Amino acid sequence: xxxxxxxxxxxxxxxxxxxxxxxxxxxxxxxxxxxxxxxxxxxxxxxxxxxxxxxxxxxxxxxxxxxxxxxxxxxxxxxxxxxxxxxxxxxxxxxxxxxxxxxxxxxxxxxxxxxxxxxxxxxxxxxxxxxxxxxxxxxxxxxxxxxxxxxxxxxxxxxxxxxxxxxxxxxxxxxxxxxxxxxxxxxxxxxxxxxxxxxxxxxxxxxxxxxxxxxxxxxxxxxxxxxxxxxxxxxxxxxxxxxxxxxxxxxxxxxxxxxxxxxxxxxxxxxxxxxx
Amino acid sequence: xxxxxxxxxxxxxxxxxxxxxxxxxxxxxxxxxxxxxxxxxxxxxxxxxxxxxxxxxxxxxxxxxxxxxxxxxxxxxxxxxxxxxxxxxxxxxxxxxxxxxxxxxxxxxxxxxxxxxxxxxxxxxxxxxxxxxxxxxxxxxxxxxxxxxxxxxxxxxx
Numbered sequence: 107x108x109x110x111x112x113x114x115x116x117x118x119x120x121x122x123x124x125x126x127x128x129x130x131x132x133x134x135x136x137x138x139x140x141x142x143x144x145x146x147x148x149x150x151x152x153x154x155x156x157x158x159x160x161x162x163x164x165x166x167x168x169x170x171x172x173x174x175x176x177x178x179x180x181x182x183x184x185x186x187x188x189x190x191x192x193x194x195x196x197x198x199x200x201x202x203x204x205x206x207x208x209x210x211x212x213x214x215x216x217x218x219x220x221x222x223x224x225x226x227x228x229x230x231x232x233x234x235x236x237x238x239x240x241x242x243x244x245x246x247x248x249x250x251x252x253x254x255x256x257x258x259x260x261x262x263x264x265x266x267x268x269x270x271x272x273x274x275x276x277x278x279x280x281x282x283x284x285x286x287x288x289x290x291x292x293x294x295x296x297x298x299x300x301x302x303x304x305x306x307x308x309x310x311x312x313x314x315x316x317x318x319x320x321x322x323x324x325x326x327x328x329x330x331x332x333x334x335x336x337x338x339x340x341x342x343x344x345x346x347x348x349x350x351x352x353x354x355x356x357x358x359x360x361x362x363x364x365x366x367x368x369x370x371x372x373x374x375x376x377x378x379x380x381x382x
Numbered sequence: 383x384x385x386x387x388x389x390x391x392x393x394x395x396x397x398x399x400x401x402x403x404x405x406x407x408x409x410x411x412x413x414x415x416x417x418x419x420x421x422x423x424x425x426x427x428x429x430x431x432x433x434x435x436x437x438x439x440x441x442x443x444x445x446x447x448x449x450x451x452x453x454x455x456x457x458x459x460x461x462x463x464x465x466x467x468x469x470x471x472x473x474x475x476x477x478x479x480x481x482x483x484x485x486x487x488x489x490x491x492x493x494x495x496x497x498x499x500x501x502x503x504x505x506x507x508x509x510x511x512x513x514x515x516x517x518x519x520x521x522x523x524x525x526x527x528x529x530x531x532x533x534x535x536x537x538x539x540x
Contacts, residue, residue, distance in 0.1 A: 160475065222489075
């Protein structure tokens, strides 16, 4: 019996060939599928990696919207900040943490954290307009109060705030506060050190730094930080900057600023009190 | 889930995201306060991080959602799925950056931004799944269908 002439055997061979072809095809398809899957995984990794790199670049580029470290006391940046602050405050009376005419008809309390970038934004963009238009003209007095938000370490917060209030013993607190904001470093970078606080003090025009150092130990300022926190709590403030505006000597009302880079709403609120 | 259902789900999500981004873009240019349960949205919208290279992030979000929708509406292919993956990954990465800024720099969380970040997170997960499982052709290859059924019928006697 020849296998060539046996139709059944021939059929089996055909079937086997068919099966083998199908198996080969299946293996090829499986291999092709594996290659495609591997290619997809590589592409996925490349996309994820590229996105991570781009985001890291954006994070580094945007920083805090300011410089990473506070400028050194005699640096060009510090001198520029000092010139801006001096132009803004020169000639305006100060007493403790209050800027402006003590008999001004309207009072605005500004609750801030010296390390808060949002407060910096307000202080450098909107506050100069308010100071020029209302404080310098004797219509408004500004009272700075502290509220811990951006500063993560409570002891650092207390120390930096007392340093600012201690300059108020020589009626120069607003210079210290303004310089702090203008030279603010990157949040959480640990830039607020003793030398940073001393450096700021050395920039404040006319500040007796020895007397300032002594004032920092005065419990009055530590108590003021505590009473500020109580006031912020009583008013239900949840963030900084927060504000109270009202007739001097009367009850101040909470003022919710619709935006911190526009002076308009602040001016409207002050005008309303002036006309009341 | 079928490829079609997955694609439709992603189109619905991208459309919602597009709505959120459109609203935030409108709020930005109309200079009005966004509808929000607190002042957090306003703080975020007016912060220094609300713009990147001078372009409002709401506009960047709008562009991102348009790109995602465009890639989803394009004919189903390996390239269109890769494009969706690239756009959703970019959107997800940017959302994570903005969330980081909200939590650690601005100290306020905008509900609109959080909802967009949530949509983008779901979209990136779905786009990874869709991309890795490939197209319908991978499942429908004619592995067992004979090329010539007539020939097969003749070859196998009844």
